Amino acid sequence: xxxxxxxxxxxxxxxxxxxxxxxxxxxxxxxxxxxxxxxxxxxxxxxxxxxxxxxxxxxxxxxxxxxxxxxxxxxxxxxxxxxxxxxxxxxxxxxxxxxxxxxxxxxxxxxxxxxxxxxxxxxxxxxxxxxxxxxxxxxxxxxxxxxxxxxxxxxxxxxxxxxxxxxxxxxxxxxxxxxxxxxxxxxxxxxxxxxxxxxxxxxxxxxxxxxxxxxxxxxxxxxxxxxxxxxxxxxxxxxxxxxxxxxxxxxxxxxxxxxxxxxxxxxxxxxxxxxxxxxxxxxxxxxxxxxxxxxxxxxxxxxxxxxxxxxxxxxxxxxxxxxxxxxxxxxxxxxxxxxxxxxxxxxxxxxxxxxxxxxxxxxxxxxxxxxxxxxxxxxxxxxxxxxxxxxxxxxxxxxxxxxxxxxxxxxxxxxxxxxxxxxxxxxxxxxxxxxxxxxxxxxxxxxxxxxxxxxxxxxxxxxxxxxxxxxxxxxxxxxxxxxxxxxxxxxxxxxxxxxxxxxxxxxxxxxxxxxxxxxxxxxxxxxxxxx
Amino acid sequence: xxxxxxxxxxxxxxxxxxxxxxxxxxxxxxxxxxxxxxxxxxxxxxxxxxxxxxxxxxxxxxxxxxxxxxxxxxxxxxxxxxxxxxxxxxxxxxxxxxxxxxxxxxxxxxxxxxxxxxxxxxxxxxxxxxxxxxxxxxxxxxxxxxxxxxxxxxxxxxxxxxxxxxxxxxxxxxxxxxxxxxxxxxxxxxxxxxxxxxxxxxxxxxxxxxxxxxxxxxxxxxxxxxxxxxxxxxxxxxxxxxxxxxxxxxxxxxxxxxxxxxxxxxxxxxxxxxxxxxxxxxxx
Numbered sequence: 053x054x055x056x057x058x059x060x061x062x063x064x065x066x067x068x069x070x071x072x073x074x075x076x077x078x079x080x081x082x083x084x085x086x087x088x089x090x091x092x093x094x095x096x097x098x099x100x101x102x103x104x105x106x107x108x109x110x111x112x113x114x115x116x117x118x119x120x121x122x123x124x125x126x127x128x129x130x131x132x133x134x135x136x137x138x139x140x141x142x143x144x145x146x147x148x149x150x151x152x153x154x155x156x157x158x159x160x161x162x163x164x165x166x167x168x169x170x171x172x173x174x175x176x177x178x179x180x181x182x183x184x185x186x187x188x189x190x191x192x193x194x195x196x197x198x199x200x201x202x203x204x205x206x207x208x209x210x211x212x213x214x215x216x217x218x219x220x221x222x223x224x225x226x227x228x229x230x231x232x233x234x235x236x237x238x239x240x241x242x243x244x245x246x247x248x249x250x251x252x253x254x255x256x257x258x259x260x261x262x263x264x265x266x267x268x269x270x271x272x273x274x275x276x277x278x279x280x281x282x283x284x285x286x287x288x289x290x291x292x293x294x295x296x297x298x299x300x301x302x303x304x305x306x307x308x309x310x311x312x313x314x315x316x317x318x319x320x321x322x323x324x325x326x327x328x329x330x331x332x333x334x335x336x337x338x339x340x341x342x343x344x345x346x347x348x349x350x351x352x353x354x355x356x357x358x359x360x361x362x363x364x365x366x367x368x369x370x371x372x373x374x375x376x377x378x379x380x381x382x383x384x385x386x387x388x389x390x391x392x393x394x395x396x397x398x399x400x401x402x403x404x405x406x407x408x409x410x411x412x413x414x415x416x417x418x419x420x421x422x423x424x425x426x427x428x429x430x431x432x433x434x435x436x437x438x439x440x441x442x443x444x445x446x447x448x449x450x451x452x453x454x455x456x457x458x459x460x461x462x463x464x465x466x467x468x469x470x471x472x473x474x475x476x477x478x479x480x481x482x483x484x485x486x487x488x489x490x491x492x493x494x495x496x497x498x499x500x501x502x503x504x505x506x507x508x509x510x511x512x513x514x515x516x517x518x519x520x521x522x523x524x525x526x527x528x529x530x531x532x533x534x535x536x537x538x539x540x541x542x543x544x545x546x547x548x549x550x551x552x553x554x555x556x557x558x559x560x561x562x563x564x565x566x567x568x569x570x571x572x573x574x575x576x577x578x579x580x581x582x583x
Numbered sequence: 584x585x586x587x588x589x590x591x592x593x594x595x596x597x598x599x600x601x602x603x604x605x606x607x608x609x610x611x612x613x614x615x616x617x618x619x620x621x622x623x624x625x626x627x628x629x630x631x632x633x634x635x636x637x638x639x640x641x642x643x644x645x646x647x648x649x650x651x652x653x654x655x656x657x658x659x660x661x662x663x664x665x666x667x668x669x670x671x672x673x674x675x676x677x678x679x680x681x682x683x684x685x686x687x688x689x690x691x692x693x694x695x696x697x698x699x700x701x702x703x704x705x706x707x708x709x710x711x712x713x714x715x716x717x718x719x720x721x722x723x724x725x726x727x728x729x730x731x732x733x734x735x736x737x738x739x740x741x742x743x744x745x746x747x748x749x750x751x752x753x754x755x756x757x758x759x760x761x762x763x764x765x766x767x768x769x770x771x772x773x774x775x776x777x778x779x780x781x782x783x784x785x786x787x788x789x790x791x792x793x794x795x796x797x798x799x800x801x802x803x804x805x806x807x808x809x810x811x812x813x814x815x816x817x818x819x820x821x822x823x824x825x826x827x828x829x830x831x832x833x834x835x836x837x838x839x840x841x842x843x844x845x846x847x848x849x850x851x852x853x854x855x856x857x858x859x860x861x862x863x864x865x866x867x
Contacts, residue, residue: 076857078634079620090862094861103862142624149621 079144084195097143109137115191117198123197129163154198166203170227180208204571214263243276247301257282277450290317298339305338320345324375348373359417393421397451423449435494439463466499470527480504511566542575556580590674604685608642608692616696623695635858639693640865646689647851650709653682654844671727680717687713705850711843717834719836725829727822734830740823740834747816764792764813785817 075579081089096112101104111115119125119279126132132140141151156177157316161168172180177198185208186192201207205221209230219226224236238245254269257276261268275281279295283304291314292300298305298313315322322329334343334351344350348369355378360367372383388395399407407426408414423445432443439459440447449457457477461468468475480497482490497503501521511576515519515562526536560569608627609616623629631638657679660666688707699704725737727743735743792813796806824831 076702077854078702098861101862145624149624153625192795255617 080146081143082149083147104138106137126164131163172227212270249301305340325377398453434492512571601685635863642689642694649682650686652680702854703785705847708843708847715840721834
């Protein structure tokens with residue numbers, strides 16, 4: 053055997069002896085891959101001609117493949133997704149090689165798609181990533197896996213609401229602290245909290261129940277359609293169960309009585325103007341504070357200040373006023389006529405305030421029954437008081453008007469006869485005095501006709517400083533009924549009887565005055581006929 | 584410049600190259616190589632320095648090529664008649680040693696000092712070849728050779744000794760005492776039993792020779808030449824004395840050095856085959 057043959061023999065022996073011991077593996081696999089040791093297993097991970105492919109890894113690590121496929125988790129993050137598995141998880145670094153090599157300090161949990169915020173950031177990985185929190189049976193079998201947790205809080209946290217609420221705890225709770233549920237907004241609930249409800253302790257409405265050996269605060273399944281679901285009805289259903297018609301959440305005592313509120317059920321029906329009156333005007337303290345309502349003056353001030361009496365007592369407003377308003381009243385003329393002052397004539401048409409409102413205030417009590425209590429005595433000092441007593445207008449005037457005069461002129465020295473009886477008083481008693489207007493004159497009136505009447509005869513019959521009209525004229529008209537031509541110095545005879553007056557008594561003009569001439573210097577025939 | 588000086592410079596350069604390569608790789612890679620295997624993957628240099636990394640893999644390929652170059656060129660020179668007259672065998676051996684030192688060094692860094700699997704067989708075979716090479720080099724030196732590196736026959740050696748004696752006598756007029764020392768003592772020393780006893784006696788003879796030369800006021804340069812010639816003669820005599828043993832050892836050494844080299848190469852081929860099969864193609 054030459055040296056070469058010897059050498060080959062040794063090499064063969066060495067190789068055969070080493071075959072069982074020395075594999076082509078470049079080093080021991082990590083503990084978790086130890087079952088893949090051995091030459092027959094190389095291609096379990098390695099792809100011939102192209103190192104270790106992700107496909108090979110994911111053939112075994114199906115849970116990762118699934119998550120990457122669903123674009124979920126750390127391996128689906130942008131940081132990792134297109135990397136070769138071996139960049140992070142190589143092998144053949146010995147049994148003790150930590151193939152996962154999770155560096156807790158450096159690991160950015162945000163890459164998993166689940167941000168560690170608040171208290172979560174202070175927790176140890178294994179506080180959450182533990183078998184008890186993994187629901188998947190297969191994953192639970194895996195040693196030290198970080199998979200298997202869902203985003204749901206109940207994965208790790210106890211559902212103290214016992215599935216009575218949504219499993220998205222973060223709708224209400226923050227990751228900073230479970231209590232208080234800072235993100236909870238009652239506005240998102242079916243029942244909106246308003247007014248005082250916002251201050252009410254949750255437990256007042258959401259009671260503690262005892263379920264499965266633990267306290268369970270009831271947040272769902274609560275009746276809230278009616279206030280009486282929580283509140284006691286102090287009205288004992290008198291007003292129905294729609295409390296919000298009157299009450300608001302601001303306060304039970306503060307009410308917003310709407311038009312729909314049936315006030316009749318309170319024992320006091322709102323009629324007329326009361327319907328439109330704001331509740332507050334009567335319910336000054338609060339709507340629920342009892343209001344006295346027997347008398348109008350319980351609410352209304354006595355506008356008449358106790359002047360209106362009935363049976364010696366202050367009368368109730370409703371005796372005169374109804375609920376349509378104070379400006380209207382039901383006090384009738386008949387009722388007025390029952391008073392000391394009967395309304396008659398023009399008084400019936402006189403507005404109340406003409407008599408009862410002197411100045412600003414109404415006066416019903418001491419108006420006075422005399423005319424001069426209301427009316428001005430315009431004749432004072434003009435008419436002798438012996439004719440109308442103590443300003444008793446009624447001595448002359450009736451109640452139908454000031455022109456309704458029924459004075460008996462016979463009481464005076466000047467009896468009214470004929471036309472004088474129908475002539476307006478004013479014709480004789482009111483005299484125009486230039487710019488000063490009319491001046492009444494009742495006293496010391498001159499009884500002569502000329503005082504009132506114009507002497508159209510221009511003094512032709514004037515005698516001893518005055519005319520004697522009545523010699524010719526009566527009081528019925530100005531026709532000279534009393535005149536008898538035969539009583540004159542010229543008696544009418546013959547043809548003179550049929551001659552018109554104006555044939556003899558011509559219209560003449562003298563001193564710019566035109567008149568009929570009745571007085572002749574003489575009664576000679578020539579006086580008329582020779583002209 | 585003398586050929587020997589150039590030769591020394593080249594040898595020194597080769598040593599410096601190996602030293603620098605080791606120093607550079609250790610300087611840059613120490614941090615990586617010194618951490619436990621389990622932690623290597625997480626080291627920043629891992630991607631480049633690992634066995635399949637751009638540097639690590641490169642070291643393996645270059646190291647392997649150097650070894651193959653060193654082994655096969657030397658083998659061809661030694662075994663094929665065609666190359667037998669090409670250069671001095673000693674120089675080929677020196678390049679063989681250089682390549683097969685630098686190659687394993689690079690391989691060592693390629694392994695990242697991780698010795699497992701079949702490739703470890705290759706590695707340890709390489710280590711065995713390397714160490715046996717050092718031993719072989721020692722044995723090799725023990726067998727006197729011609730300037731081309733051919734083993735000298737016993738006759739040639741004896742002629743050389745006679746020549747040396749002649750040189751000694753011609754160089755200076757040696758008195759009896761020096762002659763006695765230079766002529767008889769080598770034979771006595773060679774026959775002496777026991778390594779340490781022999782070394783002790785050798786030193787005593789040399790001391791005696793130097794003091795004798797000094798006493799006779801031989802000029803310094805002459806004195807050094809005489810001592811060197813004496814040492815050469817002594818060495819040659821010792822080698823002649825050990826020649827049989829060494830020639831036997833050298834035959835056995837071949838049986839160790841070559842098989843390990845073959846194992847290394849075979850496993851290296853397997854390793855390369857496996858690496859290529861699994862797609863580790865370096866930059867290609």
